[in-house]
Amino acid sequence: MRIITAEEYIAEWNNSTSAEENDAALDDAVLGIIRKVREKQDKALYEYTKQFDGVTLDDLVVSEKEFREAKQFTTPEFLTALKQAAKNIRAYHNEQKEKSWLVEQDNGIMLGQKITPIDRVGVYVPGGKAGYPSTVLMTVIPAQLAGVKEIVITTPPGKDGKVNPYVLLAAELLGIKKIYKIGGAQAIAALAYGTETVKKVDKIVGPGNAYVARAKKWVYGTVGIDMIAGPSEICIIADEKANPRYVAADLLSQAEHDESARAICITTSEQLADSIQEEIVLQTSRLERKEIIDASIEANGRIIIVDSLESAAQVANIIAAEHLELMVEHPTELLPQIKHAGAIFLGSYSPEPLGDYFAGPNHTLPTSGTARFASGLGVYDFLKKSTIISYPRQALEDVSDQIITLANVEGLSAHANAIQIRKDDQDA
Amino acid sequence: MRIITAEEYIAEWNNSTSAEENDAALDDAVLGIIRKVREKQDKALYEYTKQFDGVTLDDLVVSEKEFREAKQFTTPEFLTALKQAAKNIRAYHNEQKEKSWLVEQDNGIMLGQKITPIDRVGVYVPGGKAGYPSTVLMTVIPAQLAGVKEIVITTPPGKDGKVNPYVLLAAELLGIKKIYKIGGAQAIAALAYGTETVKKVDKIVGPGNAYVARAKKWVYGTVGIDMIAGPSEICIIADEKANPRYVAADLLSQAEHDESARAICITTSEQLADSIQEEIVLQTSRLERKEIIDASIEANGRIIIVDSLESAAQVANIIAAEHLELMVEHPTELLPQIKHAGAIFLGSYSPEPLGDYFAGPNHTLPTSGTARFASGLGVYDFLKKSTIISYPRQALEDVSDQIITLANVEGLSAHANAIQIRKDDQDA
Numbered sequence: 001m002r003i004i005t006a007e008e009y010i011a012e013w014n015n016s017t018s019a020e021e022n023d024a025a026l027d028d029a030v031l032g033i034i035r036k037v038r039e040k041q042d043k044a045l046y047e048y049t050k051q052f053d054g055v056t057l058d059d060l061v062v063s064e065k066e067f068r069e070a071k072q073f074t075t076p077e078f079l080t081a082l083k084q085a086a087k088n089i090r091a092y093h094n095e096q097k098e099k100s101w102l103v104e105q106d107n108g109i110m111l112g113q114k115i116t117p118i119d120r121v122g123v124y125v126p127g128g129k130a131g132y133p134s135t136v137l138m139t140v141i142p143a144q145l146a147g148v149k150e151i152v153i154t155t156p157p158g159k160d161g162k163v164n165p166y167v168l169l170a171a172e173l174l175g176i177k178k179i180y181k182i183g184g185a186q187a188i189a190a191l192a193y194g195t196e197t198v199k200k201v202d203k204i205v206g207p208g209n210a211y212v213a214r215a216k217k218w219v220y221g222t223v224g225i226d227m228i229a230g231p232s233e234i235c236i237i238a239d240e241k242a243n244p245r246y247v248a249a250d251l252l253s254q255a256e257h258d259e260s261a262r263a264i265c266i267t268t269s270e271q272l273a274d275s276i277q278e279e280i281v282l283q284t285s286r287l288e289r290k291e292i293i294d295a296s297i298e299a300n301g302r303i304i305i306v307d308s309l310e311s312a313a314q315v316a317n318i319i320a321a322e323h324l325e326l327m328v329e330h331p332t333e334l335l336p337q338i339k340h341a342g343a344i345f346l347g348s349y350s351p352e353p354l355g356d357y358f359a360g361p362n363h364t365l366p367t368s369g370t371a372r373f374a375s376g377l378g379v380y381d382f383l384k385k386s387t388i389i390s391y392p393r394q395a396l397e398d399v400s401d402q403i404i405t406l407a408n409v410e411g412l413s414a415h416a417n418a419i420q421i422r423k424d425d426q427d428a
Numbered sequence: 429m430r431i432i433t434a435e436e437y438i439a440e441w442n443n444s445t446s447a448e449e450n451d452a453a454l455d456d457a458v459l460g461i462i463r464k465v466r467e468k469q470d471k472a473l474y475e476y477t478k479q480f481d482g483v484t485l486d487d488l489v490v491s492e493k494e495f496r497e498a499k500q501f502t503t504p505e506f507l508t509a510l511k512q513a514a515k516n517i518r519a520y521h522n523e524q525k526e527k528s529w530l531v532e533q534d535n536g537i538m539l540g541q542k543i544t545p546i547d548r549v550g551v552y553v554p555g556g557k558a559g560y561p562s563t564v565l566m567t568v569i570p571a572q573l574a575g576v577k578e579i580v581i582t583t584p585p586g587k588d589g590k591v592n593p594y595v596l597l598a599a600e601l602l603g604i605k606k607i608y609k610i611g612g613a614q615a616i617a618a619l620a621y622g623t624e625t626v627k628k629v630d631k632i633v634g635p636g637n638a639y640v641a642r643a644k645k646w647v648y649g650t651v652g653i654d655m656i657a658g659p660s661e662i663c664i665i666a667d668e669k670a671n672p673r674y675v676a677a678d679l680l681s682q683a684e685h686d687e688s689a690r691a692i693c694i695t696t697s698e699q700l701a702d703s704i705q706e707e708i709v710l711q712t713s714r715l716e717r718k719e720i721i722d723a724s725i726e727a728n729g730r731i732i733i734v735d736s737l738e739s740a741a742q743v744a745n746i747i748a749a750e751h752l753e754l755m756v757e758h759p760t761e762l763l764p765q766i767k768h769a770g771a772i773f774l775g776s777y778s779p780e781p782l783g784d785y786f787a788g789p790n791h792t793l794p795t796s797g798t799a800r801f802a803s804g805l806g807v808y809d810f811l812k813k814s815t816i817i818s819y820p821r822q823a824l825e826d827v828s829d830q831i832i833t834l835a836n837v838e839g840l841s842a843h844a845n846a847i848q849i850r851k852d853d854q855d856a
Contacts, residue, residue: 078837081830092539092815095531101523110774111520111788116767118801130839166837202801221645221656224801228649249846256842283849288841324814331818338814339544346538346818349850353843354819357834358827360539361815373546373630373652375813385803386752386766387520387789390759390774391782399786402509406785409506409594411558413716414684415781418677421711422777 001251001280001301003273006266006315009304013318023214030214034189041195048186055161060197062163062179067172070165082170085358086137092360093142096379102388107395112388117147118224120199121382122191124206127156127183131164134356138363139206139377140174146382151176152201154191156183184208185215192219205377207364226377230368233262233300234352235321235341237312238276239328240269243348247272247327248279250351254323255296256289262300264319266312273303313337320371323352342371397426429679429708429729431701434694434743437732441746451642458642462617469623476614483589488625490591490607495600498593510598513786514565520788521570524807530816535823540816545575546652548627549810550619552634555584555611559592562784566791567634567805568602574810579604580629582619584611612636613643620647633805635792654805658796661690661728662780663749663769665740665762666704668697670755671776675700676707678753678779683724684717690728692747694740701731741765748799751780770799825854 004012036044042060050056102112123139125132136153143151153171155163163181171179180198182190188208194200203224204216216225234254238247251263267273280301284293306312313334316324320340328334331346338344342365343355356363364377400423407415432440464472470488478484530540551567554560564581571579581599583591591609599607608626610618616636622628631652632644644653662682666675679691695701708729712721734740741762744752748768756762759774766772770793771783784791792805828851835843 075833077829077833081833084827084830085834095529095541103523109787113523113789114763114766114772119767132838134834134838217645217649220648221658221798224798230649245849246846249842249849252842253840253846256840283845287845288839293842335542335816338542339547340812341814343815343817344542346816347820349821349824350817350819351824351846351850353831353835353840353846354824354827355815355817356843358831359537359817359819361541361817365815366812370649370652371812371814373812376815378813380808384768384794384799384801385806386769386799387771387783387793387804388763388774389771389778389783389787389789391778391787392775393777396777396779396782399512399782401505402512403781403786405503405505405509406513406562407781410560410562411716412681412684412781414677414680414721415784417711417715418674418681418779418781421673421677422779 001277001297001303003277003303003305006304006306006311009302009315010318026210026214030185030211030218033185034215034218037186037189037195038193042197045182045186045190045195048184049157049182052184053156054159055157057157057161057181060180060182062168062181066162067168070168073165074169078166082133082137082173085134086141086173088358088360089137089141090145093145093362093379096142097145098380098383108392109395110388110390114386114388115383116386117149118202118382118384119148120150120201121148122201122204123151123153124187124204124208124212125153125155125167126208127158127164127167131167133166133170134363135206136167136170136174140171140176142362142377142379143382144174146379148382152178152180152199154180154182154187157181185211188212188215188219192223203382205364205381226364226381227366227370227374231260231262232257232367233321234264234323234325235316235319236265236325236327237309237316237334238265238267238269238272239309240272241329242267242272242327244272244275244279246348246351248276248283250325251280251301252283252287252293253351253353255293255301256287259292259295259299261296263297264302264304264321266304266306266315268306268309268312270305273305276303309334310337316341320369322365322367322371323355325350325352340371342366342376393426396422429705429725429731431705431731431733434732434734434739437730437743438746454638454642458613458639458646461613462643462646465614465617465623466621470625473610473614473618473623476612477585477610480612481584482587483585485585485589485609488608488610490596490609494590495596498596501593502597506594510561510601513562514569514601516786516788517565517569518573521573521790521807524570525573526808526811536820537823538816538818542814542816543811544814546630546810546812547576548578548629549576550629550632551579551581552615552632552636552640553581553583553595554636555586555592555595559595561594561598562791563634564595564598564602568599568604570790570805570807571810572602574807576810580606580608580627582608582610582615584615585609613639616640616643616647620651631810633792633809654792654809655794655798655802659688659690660685660795661749662692662751662753663744663747664693664753664755665737665744666693666695666697666700667737667756668700669757670695670700672700672703672707674776674779675755676704676711679708679729680711680715680721681779681781682751683721683729684715687720687723687727689724691725692730692732692749694732694734694743696734696737696740698733701733704731737762738765744769748797750793750795750799751783753778753780768799770794770804821854824850
């Protein structure tokens with residue numbers, strides 16, 4: 001794992017262009033899929049599933065039988081852990097609920113904000129090799145707390161035509177019955193525009209590969225989306241007191257996601273940096289996903305040496321990491337200096353996997369520096385606001401001339417007319 | 429203005445495809461502009477400004493001199509109205525502020541949500557023929573309340589190379605000094621990627637034409653955006669007690685925006701429908717923007733007859749209008765039935781222009797049915813959330829096995845390792 005200075009890293013960072021918005025080949029492929037799904041609907045979904053997932057389905061929807069069969073994979077340990085995680089996620093997100101409000105003034109004017117849930121939400125759960133029951137909990141629970149009535153899940157089937165049993169178990173735990181065996185851009189297109197089998201939704205959430213992310217970008221505007229997820233990353237600020245074994249382990253937990261995952265440590269201690277390097281090699285040799293980890297660490301793994309924790313925080317704010325661990329002696333003292341991060345983990349015993357699976361806060365977080373302007377998934381993603389304006393007759397009369405003045409400045413005489421016509425009735 | 433049934437309208441609605449996401453020509457043009465701005469930077473901005481705005485600029489930034497010159501357009505009436513509008517907007521949006529929170533449990537676990545403002549925001553203000561000082565207030569004030577440090581405005585110059593003086597006056601009132609004379613997709617590209625003159629921002633907000641909307645969609649992900657604005661619309665639910673002159677005037681205030689604007693009335697009274705038709709003709713004849721209004725009403729103006737206010741609310745929820753007026757005897761009784769709308773105006777004396785300019789709630793609202801999943805612009809658009817997780821040693825130890833179980837189910841052994849390595853230290 002390379003050790004570099006903050007200046008070197010920032011230079012590297014500024015040169016790393018978010019190339020994807022210019023990936024014409026990806027756009028052509030994704031747009032082609034979206035158009036074909038809109039045109040041929042279910043037929044296109046069956047064709048793409050055969051082409052991309054290598055299986056010919058006879059039904060796009062998971063059957064009752066498949067839900068029952070999934071039960072054989074259950075273990076008491078898994079169910080207990082899953083239920084406790086769901087309980088923690090529900091408790092945390094419950095704090096995010098928003099209330100409508102209405103303020104009345106003496107002159108009878110009422111202004112307010114009405115909060116309503118989205119009607120229909122589609123959740124994309126990645127599949128293929130692995131299955132992610134944690135993604136089901138992290139996406140469905142906030143939607144349910146928001147009051148979303150219809151929640152459906154779509155996830156790619158394996159070559160056997162089945163979807164991951166743990167995903168089914170998590171969905172069943174939350175009472176989600178409608179699960180489509182569709183993956184990739186075709187799943188996003190189906191949710192956005194609808195087909196004979198798939199009912200159009202209002203918003204699509206959940207992580208996915210480059211095709212899914214790109215398709216979400218294309219349908220954004222027709223439906224809502226949570227975010228465009230890129231490669232996952234972790235940034236760990238560590239002082240000389242940090243345990244290099246823990247730092248290395250947490251960096252590796254991020255690196256195993258995929259080759260493009262980014263694992264970065266910012267430290268004030270060169271000695272710690274050396275120890276982390278050794279631990280990375282040692283621990284990696286024992287891990288199953290060694291190849292992915294080696295590739296990820298080689299390409300994107302960095303240890304940045306800084307002269308102070310203040311400098312560390314400044315670099316962390318530039319990176320605006322999806323996951324930021326403060327493995328320092330007094331993390332709460334450093335916290336105020338952190339401006340941009342998806343999730344912040346305090347101390348040596350708050351490793352990223354604790355947040356990925358269990359603690360309660362969402363693990364669907366802004367990646368690739370988008371924490372500069374975006375938040376992780378939350379109840380607020382499934383709620384929307386309608387403003388409320390109520391003026392009594394006299395209150396409008398009192399301000400008519402001011403509104404007419406502003407409308408005329410903008411050259412919108414019909415706007416002025418809507419006020420004037422009421423004013424005339426008053427004056428008459 | 430055509431009078432139709434709810435069934436007819438819903439059929440019409442379902443057939444109206446949001447064609448734009450397939451407008452390949454628009455995409456090619458916008459992508460071409462974005463790429464050229466990224467490559468040639470300021471040079472491209474000068475070239476496009478000459479090409480699209482018909483003026484050769486010697487500076488992309490509004491000068492102090494131009495700010496001073498704008499003052500000659502001030503009238504006491506305009507300044508008074510502008511200041512009162514700003515005061516109302518500030519008062520309303522102040523209610524939207526969000527606070528960080530941190531909850532501590534008995535076992536020492538701390539979970540929380542840290543709220544931080546976005547660092548740099550770029551506001552697009554449409555220009556050309558008209559100028560929109562109201563847009564300056566509606567976009568800048570929420571950003572300022574959120575605590576955004578750097579706010580810049582970009583707006584296209586007129587053929588004389590100057591930007592609208594009222595836009596400058598509004599900007600000056602709010603203390604915004606940095607205004608770029610750049611419009612269209614090139615302005616969005618400059619804000620998203622930066623040039624020699626334009627500093628890259630983190631989020632871009634504000635309405636614009638099809639090029640601006642499309643460019644915002646393309647840069648979304650690289651920067652944040654507020655929404656992709658489409659044609660503006662109003663929907664008015666009116667009962668037999670409603671004043672047809674007011675209904676017509678409010679419909680026309682929307683229709684004058686542009687030919688694609690949509691003005692819809694849903695009423696339980698056929699007699700009222702007839703009177704509205706007459707008023708539309710009568711009032712339009714007196715209005716300056718008659719041509720635009722006639723085209724808009726002909727193409728998109730509809731009066732929908734329904735059998736009850738319940739049905740009216742159902743149709744309104746399908747339309748999910750940007751602006752929804754409840755011109756009924758008891759609007760607050762109908763309000764609970766409204767699920768999807770950008771802004772809701774109650775009663776006969778809360779016309780849309782009151783909200784567009786003055787009352788306080790934002791006028792940057794979700795258009796074209798996107799109120800199904802989106803909210804109008806608010807302070808929350810300029811704030812982001814970072815989750816906080818802090819576990820003490822024993823608290824992690826207590827749940828280690830559950831986290832390891834979940835990580836192993838997902839086949840992520842490095843995630844399990846990050847927990848196990850800490851557990852081993854405990855057990856040792």
